[in-house]
Amino acid sequence: MNEQVRRLQEELRRxxxxxxxxxxxxxxxAQRLARPLLLEGPAGVGKTALAKALATVRSVNLVRLQCxxxxxxxxxLYDWDYPKQLLxxxxxxxxxxxxxxxxxxxPFLIERPLLRALRERPAPVLLIDEVDRADEEFEALxxxxxxxxxxxxxxxxxxxxxxxxxxxxxSNRTRDLSDxxxxxxxxxxxxxxxxxxxxxxxxxxxxxxxxxxxKQVARGVRRLRKLSLLKPPGLAESIDxxxxxxxxxxxxxxxxxxxLTLGCLLKTQEDMDVLREKGLDVLWSA
Amino acid sequence: MERxxxxxxxxxxxxxxxxxxxxAPWLRKRGFRAGIPETLTAIAALAExxxxxxxxxxxxxxxxxxxxxxxxGIFPNLFEQYFFGREVRLEEKRRLQPDELAGGAGxxxxxxxxxxxxxxxxxxxxxxxxxxxxxxxxxxxxxxDVVQLTRLAVRRMNAPRGRKWRLRGKEKIDLRQTMRCxxxxxxxxxxxxxxxxxxxxxxxxxxxxxxxxxxxxxxxxTSLAWSFTRARARTQIFLFSTRLLRVTSLIARKGVxxxxxxxxxxxxxxxxxxxxxxQLLRRYPSLLHRRTCVIIVxxxxxxxxxxxxxxxxxxxxxxxxxxxxxxxxxxxPGYEPKSTGMSAALPYIDAFVDVHDVATWxxxxxxxxxxTAAP
Numbered sequence: 001m002n003e004q005v006r007r008l009q010e011e012l013r014r015x016x017x018x019x020x021x022x023x024x025x026x027x028x029x030a031q032r033l034a035r036p037l038l039l040e041g042p043a044g045v046g047k048t049a050l051a052k053a054l055a056t057v058r059s060v061n062l063v064r065l066q067c068x069x070x071x072x073x074x075x076x077l078y079d080w081d082y083p084k085q086l087l088x089x090x091x092x093x094x095x096x097x098x099x100x101x102x103x104x105x106x107p108f109l110i111e112r113p114l115l116r117a118l119r120e121r122p123a124p125v126l127l128i129d130e131v132d133r134a135d136e137e138f139e140a141l142x143x144x145x146x147x148x149x150x151x152x153x154x155x156x157x158x159x160x161x162x163x164x165x166x167x168x169x170x171s172n173r174t175r176d177l178s179d180x181x182x183x184x185x186x187x188x189x190x191x192x193x194x195x196x197x198x199x200x201x202x203x204x205x206x207x208x209x210x211x212x213x214x215k216q217v218a219r220g221v222r223r224l225r226k227l228s229l230l231k232p233p234g235l236a237e238s239i240d241x242x243x244x245x246x247x248x249x250x251x252x253x254x255x256x257x258x259x260l261t262l263g264c265l266l267k268t269q270e271d272m273d274v275l276r277e278k279g280l281d282v283l284w285s286a
Numbered sequence: 287m288e289r290x291x292x293x294x295x296x297x298x299x300x301x302x303x304x305x306x307x308x309x310a311p312w313l314r315k316r317g318f319r320a321g322i323p324e325t326l327t328a329i330a331a332l333a334e335x336x337x338x339x340x341x342x343x344x345x346x347x348x349x350x351x352x353x354x355x356x357x358x359g360i361f362p363n364l365f366e367q368y369f370f371g372r373e374v375r376l377e378e379k380r381r382l383q384p385d386e387l388a389g390g391a392g393x394x395x396x397x398x399x400x401x402x403x404x405x406x407x408x409x410x411x412x413x414x415x416x417x418x419x420x421x422x423x424x425x426x427x428x429x430x431d432v433v434q435l436t437r438l439a440v441r442r443m444n445a446p447r448g449r450k451w452r453l454r455g456k457e458k459i460d461l462r463q464t465m466r467c468x469x470x471x472x473x474x475x476x477x478x479x480x481x482x483x484x485x486x487x488x489x490x491x492x493x494x495x496x497x498x499x500x501x502x503x504x505x506x507x508t509s510l511a512w513s514f515t516r517a518r519a520r521t522q523i524f525l526f527s528t529r530l531l532r533v534t535s536l537i538a539r540k541g542v543x544x545x546x547x548x549x550x551x552x553x554x555x556x557x558x559x560x561x562x563x564x565q566l567l568r569r570y571p572s573l574l575h576r577r578t579c580v581i582i583v584x585x586x587x588x589x590x591x592x593x594x595x596x597x598x599x600x601x602x603x604x605x606x607x608x609x610x611x612x613x614x615x616x617x618x619p620g621y622e623p624k625s626t627g628m629s630a631a632l633p634y635i636d637a638f639v640d641v642h643d644v645a646t647w648x649x650x651x652x653x654x655x656x657x658t659a660a661p
Contacts, residue, residue: 002336022345029346032334082461174572176535186349189358
């Protein structure tokens, strides 16, 4: 393995993120080639956590843009401070004519996450979270940013990053992203981890847990994911569950403990009914 | 686009570069949309990696060339085939021939013919779609009318303005508009512009049955599906037979030009509506909520267990705002929805309509069958 990739893997682990070799390689390349990284996968597999861990590793800020329906340029790129502009215009009127160029200048500019990520030093990690929730129009808005790392403000000109930020986009695939967006990014499908990896992640986040119990939890959660659940438990749920078991002093999984802590794993009544129907022993039986 | 420097290229041998250059066209034949930008990125990536460690190279190339989970899944296999020389055995389709041609008279002529796979005994397989180029293709003659009607339908589907929408002196000033307006009057905000709320785009999930029995209606239904991608709505389109496949971008891009069979893997023969609905509920729960209108286009002939369809329809109806079932057979004289599938689904359907051409679609749209319930 490439020495730098191995070092990145170790540093991520110190930041409480277990990245397999493939993911670490792509992450290394994303930094070296200055390409955005698009992470797709089921909810709760650690897509957002990767951006946080990377920001910790690089000791830089994490700038987060949480996407939602109706997100537009004034929320994502920049906006003008209109009350301040109006005040300025009124004052200027008293003195004579209004200087329009002065009204659209730096003091009146409000930076939103994308512009902030371009101008911040040292270059931060920019997380564009759940980009599939935003509208298609917003995707088009991102294209200039993702390919050139620049933003054009008509009144002021083009801002270009001297040092491009590390951009991580995440998507849960509630809708297909456009080809134009995909081809500007390196792509990684992040799936649920293997049994050993999941046990490793649980032990890393809950150091007090016994290795045997961590493996039992990982195995049980994997079985739950195979059931037809509305919201299959992700890694965050596994860690919460392990944490709850440790707090309750449980040494192994049994019916009583699971009944008390089921809310850590399953988040809907329908899913709980499905599990009760199958039997709680799905989680620990051989 | 990646810009390669002489330094980057200097680290790689000409043979490696040549192999990587040939990889994108090779992948394109297998359905990948790889081009020159991907090749340049791959070469730049190679310069950063240890070329001796092929696993590392595979991981990097996977991130560069794959763009969907399906491509992500098959990439390592393709990478191995290309770079380790394990070529695909069945590269092109070969025509099946009956056994009369296998021997006896005419054997001498056969030597000059192109090689074909010879099947002994009987025709090994036949499918009614064999020889057809496209699985789905919109009927171009009706597109204009269908798009107009669909836009009208979508406009009518907008949720009506409820109590909260009425102006009660709580409207907010739109400072951006006010400021722009003020600049025309020397910065004096004479006119206060108020913020206007645009009604939400309706959410539509369109599920289309593409089993053999629906084949006569496929061109019109494809036009209908395509028209939804051109309307102001958040539409997701799925095809189903025995499994479910999301095809929103495929229909939007290729619906009119034609979608070949190769783009729809595993969607041939049989209908299991219950199973497809279960997959929809399990895999795409975030698409289904109170304001979603689910439109199922199917004749209701179901090969699955009726109980499965019944429970899937019950779950679906409880989660979404409206379920509309389009059955093209409904207009046929003497047809009654008595098939097991239809009987299981009927109690959970809000509107059961016949749409198989422009006239019937117009009737449904103007009749208000697609209008969603007020939230």
